[in-house]
Every structure is written in structure tokens, then in C-alpha cells.
Amino acid sequence: MICPHCERNLLRKERTGNRCTHCNRAYALDPKTNPLRLSDLRVRRITAALTDGGRIGIVPDQLWYALSRKRLRDSEFGQGCLGGAFVPAGFVTVIAFFAEAPVLLIVSAALLLIGLGITVARAMGAGKGVPPVVREAFPALVLSPWRSVYGVLPPGVLDTAGSGGGVADPAGAAGTTGVLVCPDRAVVAFLVADGLPARHGLAVARSVAEAAVVPSKGPVLVLHDSDADGELFVRGLRDALPDRTVIDVGPPLRTVRTLPQAVPYRDPRRKPSPADMRILTALGTYTPEELKWLGQGWRFPLVGLPPARLLAVVDRVAGQVSRGVDPDRRRAADLGFLTWPEAAGPDPVGGR
Structure with missing residues (x-):
């Protein structure tokens, strides 16, 4: 070191x-x-x-x-156990051969089976995508x-402990041009610290209930993770606010999955329920392979997007809303014209 x-x-x-x-x-x-x-x-x-x-x-x-x-x-499932199975197995086999001890061959075979089992599990992705530190x-x-x-955090890292996510009282946000809804407290704190909502006159909410009480009748911008929860969150907003223009600003799952630098992760504690998967299947917007991927709890989090790119995209969309969007462009937004770029620029952190 x-x-x-x-x-x-x-x-x-x-x-x-x-x-x-x-x-x-x-x-x-x-x-x-x-x-x-x-x-x-x-x-x-x-x-x-x-x-x-x-x-x-x-x-x-x-x-x-x-x-x-x-x-x-990379999967590190059973990494230490792998060598701990194959090496002793070879050693015991040699001893069994020279000592003519059939019992030791049984022990060796058991160790080999354990090693093979770990190898197969690693090949099937066991442990992959699970963060070593939650x-x-x-x-x-x-x-x-x-x-x-x-004495301080690393340079440039904001101290958000106890900040409450930076969400103002939605009910007191009169005169705003629209609402920015994001359920991720950390992303909200990031956008608020940059001044993006204030710059574009957007009220900030973290839930459907908070968005519903904002007096503004402007568009509702929804920012969410690319996962099952995110898709269901957008659906819940549109059901709760049928008279509002709800624009999905979250990065499309199909686009993000094609980016070589995008690294998903999975949280075994947050797998979608069977009822949630039935809703996603009924939408008809996902392929069977994508539904299987979502059902396993995989996700691309907003905090995983390059911060500068996240700011640039949200800033662009919010700027269009704050300048006023005509009916034709609002209809286009509902149909998905506000998509994230398919060709990504250089990855700021790479594989480090």
C-alpha cells in the first residue's frame, strides 16, 4: 500500500x-x-x-x-473455500494412494464435490452483484x-447526515412550474445541493402523497432507479394524478443495460413480490428476459449514474418544463421522447 x-x-x-x-x-x-x-x-x-x-x-x-x-x-462467492477444497483433496488423494487407504479416497471425493459445487455456483453468478458493503x-x-x-469528509463529498433529504414542504410550494419527484433521499439531496429545483422553480417531493398536495398544476417529473420499484412508482403516480402530465425522466432500463460501463447490483432484501411482477408483466413493456432480471432483484441505481451526467440530463428536462412546454411537446414527452442518450461518454471512474 x-x-x-x-x-x-x-x-x-x-x-x-x-x-x-x-x-x-x-x-x-x-x-x-x-x-x-x-x-x-x-x-x-x-x-x-x-x-x-x-x-x-x-x-x-x-x-x-x-x-x-x-x-x-466479479463474484467472490466461495473464493477462499475453493482453494480450501481442491488443495486438500489433491493432498488426501496422494496420501490415500501411497497408504492404500480407501477411506481417505472417500474424503478426497467429498472435498472434490464441494469444490465442484462452488465452481458451478460461481459460474452461475452466485454472489455476483451483491455489494460487500451495503x-x-x-x-x-x-x-x-x-x-x-x-476531520472532514473526502473533498467534494457533501455531509447529508440529518439533512432530511432536502425536501421542502410540498404544500407550501405555490407558484412553481412543476414538481420533481424522486423517492431516493440521497439523489434529492444531491439535486437540491446543486440548486437545480430552485433554479427551475420546481417543488420537490419523494412520494406520491407529497406530489399530490403540491398546488402547482405544472408537469410532474419522475426520477427513479431502473428497477421494478421504479417502474411501479411511475405507474402509481400516473394513477394518482390522472389530470397531470407525468414525465418519466428515469433512465430507460433497456438503454442502460446495453451500456458496457453500467454495473447493476442486487439486494436480496428488495426483490419484487409476485403481485408486483404480475403488474409488470401486464404492462407488456418488458421482454421475458428483462422480467426475469427484474424479478431477481437486479437494479441500476440513480446513484450509480455519473453525477455530472445525471445533473445535465435532469437540468435539460427541467429547463424545458420551466420555459413552458406546448401541448404537442407534452404529448411527445408522455410517449417517451425525453430519453437518455444511448451512446454514453467516457466513464469517469471506469473499472477502478
Whole structure:
């Protein structure tokens, strides 16, 4: 590991207690002990990319996803057990051959079966897409040690703890041009910190109920994850607000799945119910393969989109709404003309 202070290459014995023995300065994260295998230099490098060199602020959840991407791409299911099965199996087989002990051959066969089972499970994707650190645990496992060493969060990361998501009272948002609805508290805090809703005169809501009480009759912009919950959320808004223009600003699932840098994840705790899947099937907008993917709990989260690109797309759509959208263009919006670009630009964090 490289010391973030003196830039010396440290062996494990030279950095006990998260302190460099050369410069005697403490650091926050050690890749050997951190569940995301992070170092301070890696956090700084990826934070600089996400914030566009400090031009914009990001929320901790966006940093969580960027730092988890590499682990989400690869399955580590049974990685340690795999060698622990095949190596002893070979060793026991050799002993059984020379000692002429048939019982040991049975033990060897059992170990081989365990190893083969793990290999097959890994090939089928077991463990793939499951974050080693869940989103809720990221502040305690990564940001707290960082703050204890440096006194502040990484440069450009906004302190959203206790912010309540930055949602104002929707009922008091008279005179707005429309409503921006997003159920993700972190994304709302990100957009509010950038000043996007205020810049375009948009009231902000996080639920169908909050959106319904906003006195504005302008369009309702919906921003959501590309997953089963997101599709159902848009449907619920349109059912609850039949007299309003509801524009789906969320990135289309079919488009995002074709982007090579888009890395989905799955949360076993948040699989859609059979009733939800019946609703999605009845919509007729998903292929059988896509429905199976959604039913397994896979998703592309909004916090996984490059922050600068997320701001640019929402800013463009909100700008069209704030300038006033004529009836023909509103109809086009309902039909989906406000889509995300299919050809993505350079990925700011890549596979790091």
C-alpha cells in the first residue's frame, strides 16, 4: 500500500494500526482490512473523478456505488473455500494412494464435490452483484474512519447526515412550474445541493402523497432507479394524478443495460413480490428476459449514474418544463421522447 502522506510503498508490517512507520502519520483506510479493499489514495482519485475535479458536490451514496463497482462486477462467492477444497483433496488423494487407504479416497471425493459445487455456483453468478458493503453501512465503515483521521469528509463529498433529504414542504410550494419527484433521499439531496429545483422553480417531493398536495398544476417529473420499484412508482403516480402530465425522466432500463460501463447490483432484501411482477408483466413493456432480471432483484441505481451526467440530463428536462412546454411537446414527452442518450461518454471512474 502507498502511504497517502509520504507516498512510500508500505509492507503490512510497516503500517500497523493504520499508521505509516516512515512518516508516523495516520491514514484512514487499509485495503487489507477494509471490506471494499480501499486505500486513501483510491478514495481521493475516484472522488476527484466523480466531482469533475471539484466542480460539483456529490453525496456519500454516489461515492459508495463508485467504490463498490469493481467488487460488483466479479463474484467472490466461495473464493477462499475453493482453494480450501481442491488443495486438500489433491493432498488426501496422494496420501490415500501411497497408504492404500480407501477411506481417505472417500474424503478426497467429498472435498472434490464441494469444490465442484462452488465452481458451478460461481459460474452461475452466485454472489455476483451483491455489494460487500451495503449502502446503509458505508458511512460507518468508510466515512467515519476518514473523518476521524482528516476531520472532514473526502473533498467534494457533501455531509447529508440529518439533512432530511432536502425536501421542502410540498404544500407550501405555490407558484412553481412543476414538481420533481424522486423517492431516493440521497439523489434529492444531491439535486437540491446543486440548486437545480430552485433554479427551475420546481417543488420537490419523494412520494406520491407529497406530489399530490403540491398546488402547482405544472408537469410532474419522475426520477427513479431502473428497477421494478421504479417502474411501479411511475405507474402509481400516473394513477394518482390522472389530470397531470407525468414525465418519466428515469433512465430507460433497456438503454442502460446495453451500456458496457453500467454495473447493476442486487439486494436480496428488495426483490419484487409476485403481485408486483404480475403488474409488470401486464404492462407488456418488458421482454421475458428483462422480467426475469427484474424479478431477481437486479437494479441500476440513480446513484450509480455519473453525477455530472445525471445533473445535465435532469437540468435539460427541467429547463424545458420551466420555459413552458406546448401541448404537442407534452404529448411527445408522455410517449417517451425525453430519453437518455444511448451512446454514453467516457466513464469517469471506469473499472477502478
